[in-house]
Amino acid sequence: METTQQAEQQRSARARRRQLLEAADRVVLRDGPQASMNAIAAEAGITKPILYRHFGDKGGLYRALAKRHTDALLDALRTALDAPAERRRRVEATLDTYLAAIEARPQVYRFLMHPAEDAQLPEQGFDVGRHSAPLLRRLGEELAKVIEERVDLGPDSEQLSRVWGHGIVGMMHGAGDWWLGERPCSREQLVRSLADLLWGRLADVSDRAGGPGF
Amino acid sequence: METTQQAEQQRSARARRRQLLEAADRVVLRDGPQASMNAIAAEAGITKPILYRHFGDKGGLYRALAKRHTDALLDALRTALDAPAERRRRVEATLDTYLAAIEARPQVYRFLMHPAEDAQLPEQGFDVGRHSAPLLRRLGEELAKVIEERVDLGPDSEQLSRVWGHGIVGMMHGAGDWWLGERPCSREQLVRSLADLLWGRLADVSDRAGGPGF
DNA sequence: CCGCCGTTGTTACCTGCGGTAACCCTAGCC
DNA sequence: GGCTAGGGTTACCGCAGGTAACAACGGCGG
Numbered sequence: 457m458e459t460t461q462q463a464e465q466q467r468s469a470r471a472r473r474r475q476l477l478e479a480a481d482r483v484v485l486r487d488g489p490q491a492s493m494n495a496i497a498a499e500a501g502i503t504k505p506i507l508y509r510h511f512g513d514k515g516g517l518y519r520a521l522a523k524r525h526t527d528a529l530l531d532a533l534r535t536a537l538d539a540p541a542e543r544r545r546r547v548e549a550t551l552d553t554y555l556a557a558i559e560a561r562p563q564v565y566r567f568l569m570h571p572a573e574d575a576q577l578p579e580q581g582f583d584v585g586r587h588s589a590p591l592l593r594r595l596g597e598e599l600a601k602v603i604e605e606r607v608d609l610g611p612d613s614e615q616l617s618r619v620w621g622h623g624i625v626g627m628m629h630g631a632g633d634w635w636l637g638e639r640p641c642s643r644e645q646l647v648r649s650l651a652d653l654l655w656g657r658l659a660d661v662s663d664r665a666g667g668p669g670f
Numbered sequence: 671m672e673t674t675q676q677a678e679q680q681r682s683a684r685a686r687r688r689q690l691l692e693a694a695d696r697v698v699l700r701d702g703p704q705a706s707m708n709a710i711a712a713e714a715g716i717t718k719p720i721l722y723r724h725f726g727d728k729g730g731l732y733r734a735l736a737k738r739h740t741d742a743l744l745d746a747l748r749t750a751l752d753a754p755a756e757r758r759r760r761v762e763a764t765l766d767t768y769l770a771a772i773e774a775r776p777q778v779y780r781f782l783m784h785p786a787e788d789a790q791l792p793e794q795g796f797d798v799g800r801h802s803a804p805l806l807r808r809l810g811e812e813l814a815k816v817i818e819e820r821v822d823l824g825p826d827s828e829q830l831s832r833v834w835g836h837g838i839v840g841m842m843h844g845a846g847d848w849w850l851g852e853r854p855c856s857r858e859q860l861v862r863s864l865a866d867l868l869w870g871r872l873a874d875v876s877d878r879a880g881g882p883g884f
Numbered sequence: 885c886c887g888c889c890g891t892t893g894t895t896a897c898c899t900g901c902g903g904t905a906a907c908c909c910t911a912g913c914c
Numbered sequence: 915g916g917c918t919a920g921g922g923t924t925a926c927c928g929c930a931g932g933t934a935a936c937a938a939c940g941g942c943g944g
Binding site: 544588592593596607615616618619620622623624625626627628629630631633634635640641645646649650652653654655656657658659660 | 758802806807810821829830832833834836837838839840841842843844845847848849854855859860863864866867868869870871872873874
Binding site: 727 | 900901902903904905
């Protein structure tokens with residue numbers, strides 16, 4: 457029957473796609489985000505046009521690749537965020553999970569942050585900034601959802617939770633990126649310091665003697 | 671005398687450089703960060719090799735261009751951070767200054783965040799992530815310095831202040847980027863919400879009824 | 885058995901970019 | 915006049931993303 461035939465083909469196409477993605481993964485892991493289509497095709501044992509048949513353009517391949525890693529990371533983070541423990545512990549666990557991930561595979565991290573190769577040709581002129589990687593947007597929205605679900609923020613809770621979600625994710629990202637580059641302290645220390653920051657120690661500490669205060 | 675001649679030449683070279691930078695500025699403002707060297711040269715009324723004689727390569731030009739804007743922004747932020755007012759007011763003023771800047775000229779903002787066109791050819795393999803723009807690094811370090819100078823953080827104050835500096839800058843950047851893309855609220859509201867976050871409201875708020883709490 | 889068609893793959897090419905080598909030309913100085 | 919110094923140009927290289935046109939394989943209906 458035609459249906460089984462089509463199904464067969466679709467199944468094989470999907471399998472092929474997975475193969476290609478795995479090859480691309482290997483290359484990106486080795487060469488970083490500037491991996492070329494030629495290199496990826498070579499790694500997969502084929503040539504460029506096939507890649508383009510499967511993914512449209514480089515952005516498509518990169519998006520597909522990013523989706524896999526992003527989903528995996530998001531799963532891990534959700535687990536840490538949903539664990540049964542008090543709030544502070546869970547925030548620390550989530551921060552630690554993120555930092556452990558970027559520490560374990562910096563190349564993947566770098567790739568996930570990079571794909572700002574947007575190339576928005578259609579419109580031009582009134583387009584707004586949008587620099588951050590999609591991963592960060594998704595993380596921010598996810599965290600916002602969790603915050604709004606779990607915490608009582610009073611009126612305007614939707615706005616506030618989203619601001620905080622994206623703000624906290626930004627904090628994590630900024631500090632993590634700096635830390636990953638310089639390694640100025642252990643991961644535990646970084647996690648504790650960031651949690652302290654979120655716990656309002658900045659508002660509590662006293663000014664140094666002799667200055668106008670921070 | 672030779673010296674006056676050399677001086678003359680150096681002066682003219684510097685002036686030329688400024689002209690070229692201004693032309694590049696115009697193009698980047700118009701075309702975004704993917705402005706090509708050809709376009710910039712055309713805008714300046716000359717051809718590519720001259721650009722390369724002045725700036726070495728594209729990275730050089732972009733770095734020179736970024737330095738100007740970064741310095742200007744840093745000046746504005748320092749002013750806001752050093753104003754004579756209580757701490758909370760100054761934090762809000764600094765946040766607002768940053769957000770106003772990226773709101774006023776998104777293309778410049780986008781350009782400043784982009785130049786991760788690193789292209790580190792020499793080494794390969796053990797290089798670490800490093801995705802953030804130099805601007806954010808400078809901002810983080812600057813803020814860390816201010817924090818350590820002004821606030822009494824006890825032992826480990828150097829580590830802690832740096833973590834907080836980069837964390838806060840990351841928060842500002844992440845939230846700002848999201849806000850600039852979606853404009854979900856007014857700037858004042860965003861500033862207040864972020865300041866609230868830094869002031870520890872996250873630790874203070876109570877859990878919603880019926881859940882395990884955030 | 886034969887011709888038809890869709891899938892899978894290839895080679896060979898186009899475009900545009902960053903970057904450079906070689907040449908040109910005008911000015912000033914001996 | 916001749917001769918070097920800069921500022922300038924044309925023409926090119928290499929490489930990337932992306933595509934058109936063609937070649938093999940396999941099932942299908944006549």
